[in-house]
Amino acid sequence: MFRADxxxxxxxxxxxxxxxxxxxxxxFRGQKRVYGRLRRLFLGIVRVVVAxxxxxxxxxxxxxxxxxxxxxxxxxxxxxxxMETLGVLLxxxxxxxxxxxxxxxxxxxxxxxxxxxGSAEFLRANASAIRAVVAYPGYSALAALIDALPSLEIxxxxxxxxxxxxxxxxxxxxxxxxxxPDVLTDDVADLAVGLAxxxxxxxxxxxxxxxxxxxxxxxxxxxxxxxxxxxVGIIGLGRxxxxxxxxxxxxxxxxxxxxxxxxxxxxxxxxxSVVGLAASSDVLVVACSLNEQTRHIVNREVIxxxxxxxxxxxxxxxxxxxxxxxxxxxVEGRLGGAGLDVFExxxxxxxxxxxxxxxxxxxxxxxxxxxxxKAMADLVLDNLEAHVLKKPLLTPVI
Ligand SMILES: O=CC(=O)O
Numbered sequence: 001m002f003r004a005d006x007x008x009x010x011x012x013x014x015x016x017x018x019x020x021x022x023x024x025x026x027x028f029r030g031q032k033r034v035y036g037r038l039r040r041l042f043l044g045i046v047r048v049v050v051a052x053x054x055x056x057x058x059x060x061x062x063x064x065x066x067x068x069x070x071x072x073x074x075x076x077x078x079x080x081x082x083m084e085t086l087g088v089l090l091x092x093x094x095x096x097x098x099x100x101x102x103x104x105x106x107x108x109x110x111x112x113x114x115x116x117x118g119s120a121e122f123l124r125a126n127a128s129a130i131r132a133v134v135a136y137p138g139y140s141a142l143a144a145l146i147d148a149l150p151s152l153e154i155x156x157x158x159x160x161x162x163x164x165x166x167x168x169x170x171x172x173x174x175x176x177x178x179x180x181p182d183v184l185t186d187d188v189a190d191l192a193v194g195l196a197x198x199x200x201x202x203x204x205x206x207x208x209x210x211x212x213x214x215x216x217x218x219x220x221x222x223x224x225x226x227x228x229x230x231x232v233g234i235i236g237l238g239r240x241x242x243x244x245x246x247x248x249x250x251x252x253x254x255x256x257x258x259x260x261x262x263x264x265x266x267x268x269x270x271x272x273s274v275v276g277l278a279a280s281s282d283v284l285v286v287a288c289s290l291n292e293q294t295r296h297i298v299n300r301e302v303i304x305x306x307x308x309x310x311x312x313x314x315x316x317x318x319x320x321x322x323x324x325x326x327x328x329x330x331v332e333g334r335l336g337g338a339g340l341d342v343f344e345x346x347x348x349x350x351x352x353x354x355x356x357x358x359x360x361x362x363x364x365x366x367x368x369x370x371x372x373x374k375a376m377a378d379l380v381l382d383n384l385e386a387h388v389l390k391k392p393l394l395t396p397v398i
Contacts, residue, residue: 095158143169232255233281237257237287255269
């Protein structure tokens, strides 16, 4: 679902970002818009009536016992109005629940409602209304988009990684930025361990073997490699790296890690260089955030150090790894295997990986469970509400 095409997304690219695989038919969207207008009209009438009653009770028939209730209802009305006037730009239909709730609580502006090749014009027409943008990997809030939105106050990212948000630009403009940490940690760590086990035990390959009828035709599947007890090296011992460490401890795996600064974890061994970590690991997991220092942190030297028996797991971002180097090392057998959730140019995956039996490939789905995506959506919504109500943001980046 996520695309980590973080480098060159601009207006022109936003207009050609893929839309929902099955966008709702135009008639259905028209009906929804009419329904939305009717709902807003109805709420508007209710508010006018409530406001009238409040003012009337206060100034004409003041009943002291009911005053707090009336003030509370006036406050609720004002709050709901403030929320509904916040124009929120959604760049792509990333999550049905998030879209539905944004539509219900705020003034949702869908970029994919723009006519083909008309996103620049569409943004110009909505520029004064758009005060918030929901961004996510592959659908970036980079300088061009931010510059096109003079009223922008906040970028809320539906992700923990924020490499697709132009942070210096946001700082310069005083735009707040939030992300969705913690709620996805377990799922991403689970997937990292799953990929490692799947790559070493060749689970997808063995599954294909059975489905192809080869068990009957050829007999038992070739022997695979044990995961329990393998030395696991983790690049980045943040929230997700730590969750991976605690999981692999249950498999009796010694944990090594690389991080810019040593952490206070006596049972994990610190390596001050990634090459040193790779040379001492059977499985190397990329779990750090993407920035200029960590781009291509796994390069040819690291791959060589991991060696023909080593396995690379990447649940970070595609650009953490020099992908052409990785592909040639796998093809030539200089690297033992890989489990990859992310790629340099998503959703494009190097086709030479498709025929390799030593890799497991999944489509950037680390946080892709019903439970976690709902929790991420709730965090996006709560951050937006906090912004409107001028309360502290729940998960601020800036
Ligand atoms: O890739 C997913 C995320 O950063 O949350």
